[in-house]
Amino acid sequence: MKIHNFSAGPSILPREVMEEAAQGILDFNNSGLGIIEMSHRTKPFEDVRDEAVALVRELMQINDDYGVVFLTGGASTQFFQIPMNLLDTEDTACYVETGVWAKKAIKEAKLFGQIEVLASSKEANFNYIPTDFQVPEHAKYVHITSNNTIYGTQYNAWPHANGKTVVVDMSSDIFSREVDYNQFGLIYAGAQKNMGVAGTTLVVVRKDLLGKVKRPLPSMVDYSVQIENGSMYNTPPVFPIYLSMLVLRWIKKIGGIAEIEKRNDAKAKVLYDEIDRNPLFRGTAEVEDRSKMNICFVANDATHETEFMEICKQNGIYGLKGHRSVGGFRASTYNALPIESVQFLVKLMQQFETSKK
Ligand code: PMP
Numbered sequence: 001m002k003i004h005n006f007s008a009g010p011s012i013l014p015r016e017v018m019e020e021a022a023q024g025i026l027d028f029n030n031s032g033l034g035i036i037e038m039s040h041r042t043k044p045f046e047d048v049r050d051e052a053v054a055l056v057r058e059l060m061q062i063n064d065d066y067g068v069v070f071l072t073g074g075a076s077t078q079f080f081q082i083p084m085n086l087l088d089t090e091d092t093a094c095y096v097e098t099g100v101w102a103k104k105a106i107k108e109a110k111l112f113g114q115i116e117v118l119a120s121s122k123e124a125n126f127n128y129i130p131t132d133f134q135v136p137e138h139a140k141y142v143h144i145t146s147n148n149t150i151y152g153t154q155y156n157a158w159p160h161a162n163g164k165t166v167v168v169d170m171s172s173d174i175f176s177r178e179v180d181y182n183q184f185g186l187i188y189a190g191a192q193k194n195m196g197v198a199g200t201t202l203v204v205v206r207k208d209l210l211g212k213v214k215r216p217l218p219s220m221v222d223y224s225v226q227i228e229n230g231s232m233y234n235t236p237p238v239f240p241i242y243l244s245m246l247v248l249r250w251i252k253k254i255g256g257i258a259e260i261e262k263r264n265d266a267k268a269k270v271l272y273d274e275i276d277r278n279p280l281f282r283g284t285a286e287v288e289d290r291s292k293m294n295i296c297f298v299a300n301d302a303t304h305e306t307e308f309m310e311i312c313k314q315n316g317i318y319g320l321k322g323h324r325s326v327g328g329f330r331a332s333t334y335n336a337l338p339i340e341s342v343q344f345l346v347k348l349m350q351q352f353e354t355s356k357k
Contacts, residue, residue: 003135004341005317008294008332009172010150010192013316017246017336036239048242049231051119054201055248059257060181067207070200070241075101075171075190078201080222081106082167084184087113087140088213094118094139096159099126100325101149101169106293109143112215124324126151128286141185147173150323152296152330153289158183165209174202175251175291176335185209191240193293194335195282199240207245213222217247222292251335260310260335267333267342268292276348280304280353284326297329305329308352 005012006066028044038044053068062068071077082105091113095106097120111116116139119130123145135142142161147154147342149172158166158285165185174189181187185204192198199276203223210224219225225233226294231241272290275283284296300303305328322328333342 002318003317004344005318005337006331006333006341006345008193008323008330009190009196009334011319011332011334012336013084013196013243013247013318014336017243017250020246021239021243024246025239036244039148040236040238045238045242046230047169047243049236050240051243052245052248053230055245055252056204059175059248059251060187060204060205062181065206065208066204067210069203069205069221069223069226069231069234070236070244071203071226071231072200072237073321074198075188075201076104077088077221078188078203079105080111081223082143082188083109083112084215084217084221085213085223086165086167086186088215089113091140092116092136092138093141093244094135094164095143095144096120096133096145097122097128097150098145098153101271102145102149103146103170104200105143105169110125110322113140115146121153127153127284127289129153129155129289131157131158133146135160135164137162137166145169147171147291147293149178149294149332150330151326152283152285152291152294154291156289159291165206172332172334173291174302175248175257175260176264176293178257191244194247195330196244197240199237200244202244207247212242216227247336263339264292264333264335267337267339270339270342270346271331271333273294274349278349278353281349284328293332294336295331295333296322296326297327298322298326304352304356311348311352316343317345320345 024035055070066149094116097117118133122127146168167186168184170189172193188203191200273283281297320329322330
């Protein structure tokens with residue numbers, strides 16, 4: 001049975017990338033060695049790392065003002081690594097609280113500086129993106145989460161940052177749409193959704209922001225050290241970096257971010273149209289803040305939920321269960337998900353509607 005993978009992460013990857021990666025594990029570029037059994041300090045791996053970094057620069061259209069590194073510890077490590085590098089204890093950073101991940105980022109940042117929560121959509125279970133705030137003059141940076149994986153909300157317009165540095169967690173929508181990446185001071189994303197496998201985190205940071213804090217930084221968490229060492233201060237996550245490189249190559253090959261965005265728009269439209277049309281279901285996020293990566297919906301009659309979920313399972317739909325804090329369903333429509341999977345889900349929703357008539 002064909003499996004339709006709607007998992008929120010780790011999530012679907014392009015089939016051709018997985019095939020190439022499988023080959024690369026066994027025998028990388030006919031070298032007789034697998035990519036995961038050779039030293040990282042050799043030309044074959046350095047070439048992989050260099051190509052990954054070059055592709056990030058090309059797809060983001062950023063220049064040498066930015067450092068590009070592949071780190072470990074997940075996006076969750078960035079929650080504290082960012083304030084450690086950018087914020088002195090007496091400095092203030094501003095955060096927009098749009099969900100669990102933002103909340104965790106706030107909690108960790110409080111260990112290293114003064115944190116102001118500019119706005120929150122907590123009172124509505126994070127079903128919208130708050131915009132009613134002003135970034136104060138004294139803010140060192142403003143932190144936002146561009147896509148809220150659990151609640152299915154996404155910034156469809158960027159907030160006014162009053163000229164301050166914007167730090168963005170793009171874990172669940174990196175490389176999914178055309179974005180002016182040069183507006184940000186720091187961009188970070190765990191790889192396991194749109195970029196590769198769990199095990200590496202992409203960090204892109206404007207170099208002029210670094211080296212300013214008074215606190216001494218352990219080498220591993222010092223972005224300057226990581227940039228100087230080309231992500232290889234220690235043994236880097238070689239396989240996750242290799243896989244990211246293959247995914248980035250795939251994005252470029254199929255037509256770059258413009259093509260990816262076109263595909264993602266089409267998928268989201270098919271599913272949201274059905275959610276809005278089908279009387280059995282409704283979306284959970286405010287319409288103007290709907291995510292094109294994580295599409296959250298519930299059944300109007302709660303008793304239908306287990307039933308429809310069972311039908312989905314029987315038909316090869318994987319990973320559709322909503323996060324426990326929202327319930328219902330969450331269809332993650334990341335870059336690698338083909339539109340056919342979304343059309344298949346829509347067909348099941350329509351059949352379910354007919355069965356209830
Ligand atoms: N930020 C967002 C938006 C996420 O979706 C996630 C994970 N799903 C994280 C941060 C945490 O990432 P990690 O598990 O890589 O630490």
